[in-house]
Amino acid sequence: MAEHIVDLAADAAFIELTEPKSFFYKASQQLFGKKQAILGFVVLIVLVLAAIFAEQIAPYDPYKTNYANVKQPPSAEHFIGTDELGRDGFSRLIYGARISLMVGVSVSAISTTVGVALGAIAGYFGGVIDMIIMRAVDLFMAFPFLVLAIALVAVFGPSLFNMMLALILLYWIWFARLVRGMVLTLRETEFIVGAKAAGASDISIIFRHILPNVFPVVVVQGSFSVADAILIAAGLSYLGLGAQPPTAEWGSMLSNAKELMRILPVLSIAPGVAIMITVLAINFIGDALRDALDPTLRN
Amino acid sequence: MKLKTVLIYAALVLVLSLSLAPAAADGHCPQEGGTFTIGVDTFLPMDPNTAAHDWTFYAITNINSMLFRIESGQPVGDLAESWDISEDGTVYTWHIRPGMMWHDGNEVFPEGESREVTAHDVVYSIYRQYDDTSSIMAADLRNLFVSAEATDDHTVVLTLSGPDAIMYDKARGLTFTAIVAQEAIEHYGDDYGLNPLGSGPFEFVSYSPDEEVVLRANEDYYIDPCLDEVIFRVMPDVPAAMIALEAGDIDWWGAVTPGDDVGRFLDNEDMTVINFGCPVATRLYMSVDKAPFDDVRFRKALSHMKDGNAINAALRGPTHVKGAGTAGPGVAGYVEGLYDEYHAYDPELSMSLLDELGIVDSDGDGWREMDGELLEIPMFAWNSDPAPDYVAATVDAGAQIGLKIRPEIADPGTNNARRKDGEWGIYLGQGWCGEGGTNALWGRNGWISTLGYVDEEIFTLLDQSAQNLDEESREAQLQAATTRVAALYFEPAFGFFNIFTVKNNYVKDFFGGEWTLNLVTDDHNVWINEDER
Numbered sequence: 001m002a003e004h005i006v007d008l009a010a011d012a013a014f015i016e017l018t019e020p021k022s023f024f025y026k027a028s029q030q031l032f033g034k035k036q037a038i039l040g041f042v043v044l045i046v047l048v049l050a051a052i053f054a055e056q057i058a059p060y061d062p063y064k065t066n067y068a069n070v071k072q073p074p075s076a077e078h079f080i081g082t083d084e085l086g087r088d089g090f091s092r093l094i095y096g097a098r099i100s101l102m103v104g105v106s107v108s109a110i111s112t113t114v115g116v117a118l119g120a121i122a123g124y125f126g127g128v129i130d131m132i133i134m135r136a137v138d139l140f141m142a143f144p145f146l147v148l149a150i151a152l153v154a155v156f157g158p159s160l161f162n163m164m165l166a167l168i169l170l171y172w173i174w175f176a177r178l179v180r181g182m183v184l185t186l187r188e189t190e191f192i193v194g195a196k197a198a199g200a201s202d203i204s205i206i207f208r209h210i211l212p213n214v215f216p217v218v219v220v221q222g223s224f225s226v227a228d229a230i231l232i233a234a235g236l237s238y239l240g241l242g243a244q245p246p247t248a249e250w251g252s253m254l255s256n257a258k259e260l261m262r263i264l265p266v267l268s269i270a271p272g273v274a275i276m277i278t279v280l281a282i283n284f285i286g287d288a289l290r291d292a293l294d295p296t297l298r299n
Numbered sequence: 300m301k302l303k304t305v306l307i308y309a310a311l312v313l314v315l316s317l318s319l320a321p322a323a324a325d326g327h328c329p330q331e332g333g334t335f336t337i338g339v340d341t342f343l344p345m346d347p348n349t350a351a352h353d354w355t356f357y358a359i360t361n362i363n364s365m366l367f368r369i370e371s372g373q374p375v376g377d378l379a380e381s382w383d384i385s386e387d388g389t390v391y392t393w394h395i396r397p398g399m400m401w402h403d404g405n406e407v408f409p410e411g412e413s414r415e416v417t418a419h420d421v422v423y424s425i426y427r428q429y430d431d432t433s434s435i436m437a438a439d440l441r442n443l444f445v446s447a448e449a450t451d452d453h454t455v456v457l458t459l460s461g462p463d464a465i466m467y468d469k470a471r472g473l474t475f476t477a478i479v480a481q482e483a484i485e486h487y488g489d490d491y492g493l494n495p496l497g498s499g500p501f502e503f504v505s506y507s508p509d510e511e512v513v514l515r516a517n518e519d520y521y522i523d524p525c526l527d528e529v530i531f532r533v534m535p536d537v538p539a540a541m542i543a544l545e546a547g548d549i550d551w552w553g554a555v556t557p558g559d560d561v562g563r564f565l566d567n568e569d570m571t572v573i574n575f576g577c578p579v580a581t582r583l584y585m586s587v588d589k590a591p592f593d594d595v596r597f598r599k600a601l602s603h604m605k606d607g608n609a610i611n612a613a614l615r616g617p618t619h620v621k622g623a624g625t626a627g628p629g630v631a632g633y634v635e636g637l638y639d640e641y642h643a644y645d646p647e648l649s650m651s652l653l654d655e656l657g658i659v660d661s662d663g664d665g666w667r668e669m670d671g672e673l674l675e676i677p678m679f680a681w682n683s684d685p686a687p688d689y690v691a692a693t694v695d696a697g698a699q700i701g702l703k704i705r706p707e708i709a710d711p712g713t714n715n716a717r718r719k720d721g722e723w724g725i726y727l728g729q730g731w732c733g734e735g736g737t738n739a740l741w742g743r744n745g746w747i748s749t750l751g752y753v754d755e756e757i758f759t760l761l762d763q764s765a766q767n768l769d770e771e772s773r774e775a776q777l778q779a780a781t782t783r784v785a786a787l788y789f790e791p792a793f794g795f796f797n798i799f800t801v802k803n804n805y806v807k808d809f810f811g812g813e814w815t816l817n818l819v820t821d822d823h824n825v826w827i828n829e830d831e832r
Binding site: 065068085244246256258259263 | 563610682685
């Protein structure tokens with residue numbers, strides 16, 4: 001009997017140890033077990049804090065010109081020197097994080113929301129609705145992405161807001177296409193058929209059963225789109241189609257600094273490196289998220 | 300024996316001098332063929348009525364014939380073989396060169412089916428510019444114009460209401476009246492600028508907007524061009540263009556060379572830095588016929604709010620020249636001290652003037668309001684360096700006194716359209732120089748008259764100076780006009796800059812552009828020394 005009791009306790013301990021953990025618990029364990037992901041998070045947190053507390057961190061007003069102090073090389077007063085209008089490069093770099101992160105996150109968040117909603121509707125309801133939404137997607141996808149982005153900004157007029165609008169108009173299609181494909185598969189699964197048979201409404205099925213299932217993939221795709229949007233936005237600003245002067249934005253800073261490339265290369269290198277680090281950090285996080293959320297890729 | 304030796308030496312000297320002589324008008328070229336690649340930062344469609352753009356005119360003046368061309372300040376014949384001027388200076392009789400043919404092998408004139416350029420084409424071209432009140436035809440010429448008449452196929456009589464003292468100004472007068480074929484204008488309509496057709500030394504081949512324009516030698520021109528081909532390569536990224544110039548990917552940078560690069564190229568023995576010789580101003584125009592710009596106090600506030608001289612010095616580097624007005628130092632009409640008197644940096648004065656006008660920050664958000672609403676002024680400029688920096692500097696200067704200025708960056712064509720429509724706002728401007736420039740800008744029907752720059756006193760002074768053949772009193776009239784412009788408009792001035800272009804030394808017999816570009820004339824025939832390339 002005693003042995004039996006001991007056996008039971010051992011079984012209980014075994015049961016407790018092997019009790020299935022929640023999906024998100026496992027995912028977070030996987031996520032934070034990766035050095036790349038931790039590095040990505042640390043860098044991103046630093047950037048976000050720099051963006052939020054730019055006023056406190058930046059040593060100078062990034063827009064204040066100082067014509068007695070133009071084109072200064074890096075020094076203790078100006079870490080990466082001053083530009084052709086005497087503005088402090090480091091302060092502009094800090095403020096640039098604010099614009100770049102805002103653009104990346106906003107474009108990704110809005111286009112994800114719109115794309116997921118339309119993709120889910122198209123995939124779930126099918127028929128004419130699906131045809132209309134997907135033909136719109138096909139229409140946007142028929143043009144090279146960057147060319148269409150430039151054309152849209154040219155039509156709207158160059159500005160930061162219009163550039164974001166153009167990017168949102170172009171990014172939602174990727175999410176819509178992705179989610180629609182997933183929903184087409186999900187709606188035929190037994191638990192959805194069961195939910196329908198139980199009398200659940202379409203809205204309820206979409207929100208309670210379908211979206212939670214597409215969420216992991218969308219999160220991964222969304223993280224990549226943040227990095228992508230930052231890169232594209234920097235490119236458009238470099239071409240003068242995004243942030244307008246005197247806005248401190250990394251792409252426009254790069255464009256501005258190219259004039260001084262020979263005498264002050266650090267002014268070009270710094271925003272370039274900032275873009276690279278940000279994109280790399282977000283991609284590290286995205287990669288780790290993908291590995292963590294996809295059971296087939298888990299260790 | 301002695302005579303024979305002398306003759307041999309004489310023959311040797313003759314042969315040597317002929318071999319060293321520059322390319323001559325008879326078509327002799329030390330080296331024939333090759334492509335001359337010209338780098339420019341922007342380019343517009345090549346309709347001479349609308350292409351208010353210096354670099355675009357470089358192409359137009361090689362595709363189209365002009366009545367005459369200006370070289371080193373002097374007129375030399377082109378389509379006009381010669382001309383006579385009446386004693387009172389009001390009647391010009393132009394004798395058209397016979398045998399000049401329109402380019403063929405195009406939609407208008409198929410291969411071998413061209414026709415001769417006649418006096419009627421010249422009259423058509425002059426009236427096409429004159430009738431289009433928004434065309435580039437210089438205001439001074441428009442104001443004096445009475446009639447143009449073809450008395451026969453090879454004679455044009457141009458009648459003016461008074462003598463034109465600046466007919467040969469290199470930047471104005473008839474130098475911008477390119478001769479076009481009526482058939483081509485009618486055939487292509489609004490697309491003519493994309494398919495220009497002329498009778499000049501080079502024929503149009505292709506135009507890829509924002510990329511390149513290709514021209515090839517016109518073998519029917521009265522002088523054989525030494526070059527086979529001319530390419531205008533659009534390179535908005537100026538630093539990249541400077542690298543391409545040094546690498547020989549472009550042979551001449553025809554647009555403005557950044558100040559920092561000028562010094563470097565001066566030290567490069569493989570390059571020649573060419574000065575336009577006429578300092579050009581950078582300034583702001585405003586919609587002076589609309590509130591609040593219609594109040595001189597507001598214009599004055601804008602002029603004094605920024606440290607124009609410091610901004611210009613920072614952005615133009617060694618090419619910067621302090622001053623204000625249309626005419627820079629060394630140019631007729633220049634007034635010394637104009638900048639200090641009307642445009643000196645004084646933000647306190649600007650703020651007090653705005654307060655006086657009731658343009659104040661009443662809600663405490665840091666920005667001034669007019670009639671209870673935020674006063675947000677659009678500033679129109681183009682996206683080619685250093686224009687965005689001038690915008691940034693102006694926006695910052697405005698912010699310092701609580702004036703919100705919103706940048707509106709667009710291509711030069713869009714900005715020209717806005718100016719023509721008199722759109723409300725402030726416009727960044729650069730260019731114009733010399734007497735013709737002063738007249739064309741501030742004169743009657745001038746370049747910015749659509750923005751409300753209309754003042755009879757200025758018009759009269761400029762009209763008088765344009766017809767005054769006495770240099771001394773003409774100078775006084777020009778100075779009076781320039782001073783009146785400053786006192787009335789307070790057009791916010793940044794200062795002048797010298798335009799330097801840079802060529803590779805293997806480009807021979809080339810003296811640079813002077814708003815128009817003369818590659819093949821009686822005195823010059825540009826060629827490329829491939830051995831030195």
